[in-house]
Amino acid sequence: MTAPPVWQRGFVSLGVLLVAVMVTGGARAEVAFRKKAPASGDTPAEASPSGGEIGTEATPAGEGAADKTPAAAQAEDKDTPEAQAQREKARADAALARKARNAQLAKEQDQTTPFYQRWQFWAIAGGVVAGAVLAIWGGAAVAHQLGGGDVRACSMTNDPAGCFGQGR
Amino acid sequence: MRHDIQMGFGRARGALAALVLLVGASGCHTFKYFDVNVSFDQGIDDGTLGSISRCRILVTGAESASFVLERCPNRATNGDPHDVGVFEYSSFAESGTLNFELRAYTGLNETPACLLAEGTVAIPVTTATTLMGTLAAKQMGTGCANVSPVSDAGP
Numbered sequence: 001m002t003a004p005p006v007w008q009r010g011f012v013s014l015g016v017l018l019v020a021v022m023v024t025g026g027a028r029a030e031v032a033f034r035k036k037a038p039a040s041g042d043t044p045a046e047a048s049p050s051g052g053e054i055g056t057e058a059t060p061a062g063e064g065a066a067d068k069t070p071a072a073a074q075a076e077d078k079d080t081p082e083a084q085a086q087r088e089k090a091r092a093d094a095a096l097a098r099k100a101r102n103a104q105l106a107k108e109q110d111q112t113t114p115f116y117q118r119w120q121f122w123a124i125a126g127g128v129v130a131g132a133v134l135a136i137w138g139g140a141a142v143a144h145q146l147g148g149g150d151v152r153a154c155s156m157t158n159d160p161a162g163c164f165g166q167g168r
Numbered sequence: 169m170r171h172d173i174q175m176g177f178g179r180a181r182g183a184l185a186a187l188v189l190l191v192g193a194s195g196c197h198t199f200k201y202f203d204v205n206v207s208f209d210q211g212i213d214d215g216t217l218g219s220i221s222r223c224r225i226l227v228t229g230a231e232s233a234s235f236v237l238e239r240c241p242n243r244a245t246n247g248d249p250h251d252v253g254v255f256e257y258s259s260f261a262e263s264g265t266l267n268f269e270l271r272a273y274t275g276l277n278e279t280p281a282c283l284l285a286e287g288t289v290a291i292p293v294t295t296a297t298t299l300m301g302t303l304a305a306k307q308m309g310t311g312c313a314n315v316s317p318v319s320d321a322g323p
Contacts, residue, residue, distance in 0.1 A: 146197060147197055148197035148199050149199070152201065159203065159253070160254065161240065161255035162239070162256075163256045163257075164235045164257050165257040165258035166258045166260050
């Protein structure tokens with residue numbers, strides 16, 4: 001096997017160099033494209049990190065966060081069943097207190113409202129008035145019917161001697 | 169307030185119950201009509217009938233009433249003075265018998281001495297609304313038209 005000629009090795013070396021330059025240059029160009037300009041002044045970029053920097057992409061939840069949580073914090077975790085029960089009890093107590101307060105306010109408002117501004121007063125008053133009208137009108141009609149109703153008219157043609165008796 | 173409303177409803181129910189009891193206790197009245205055809209005996213002459221000044225009807229039995237017939241005797245020029253006609257008596261009687269008695273008087277006083285004619289009819293009360301009867305009066309005396317003065321015809 002013979003060694004390639006010099007010019008051929010030179011071409012190969014030049015090609016490898018070109019490839020290396022192109023790869024390096026493309027990577028730098030991508031970093032420059034992704035890099036975000038500072039917000040204002042001389043504030044460094046780390047003050048407002050962007051997602052464009054290599055290695056700063058968001059990591060999936062539960063991976064990095066779990067890894068970053070110290071063991072001591074987990075030991076001091078207050079999310080125990082007892083604490084949860086206490087929180088629920090506190091919420092229930094607050095709801096009860098709020099309900100009682102609302103009831104108290106409604107009662108106070110009901111006590112301070114004048115009777116003539118209550119709908120119950122007008123409902124009862126209207127019912128009483130309507131009932132009285134119906135009682136008078138209906139009572140008169142019932143009394144009239146109890147008294148036999150209207151006596152039939154007297155016809156002097158059929159009864160020339162006159163009409164007498166009840167209702168006449 | 170709810171207690172007041174309930175009390176109001178309770179009172180209304182009480183008033184309604186009282187009304188129902190009142191209606192049930194009093195009962196309903198129904199009119200009955202007695203049509204009585206009045207006439208005088210054909211044996212009474214027209215002149216005697218002309219002396220009649222007053223015809224009183226006495227109702228006895230299931231009801232009591234007294235009234236004077238408006239047209240007795242029949243003085244219409246083209247009519248028969250013996251035929252007085254029909255009078256109608258309305259009543260709430262539901263049972264028993266209604267007795268109608270006609271007393272025709274002469275003079276101004278309704279005294280036995282002035283009684284000229286008399287007649288009665290008894291009509292039993294049935295379920296019918298209109299009940300018919302015929303009352304025929306017969307001469308009972310001469311009346312007191314000839315008594316002078318009239319006030320002498322006292323009892």
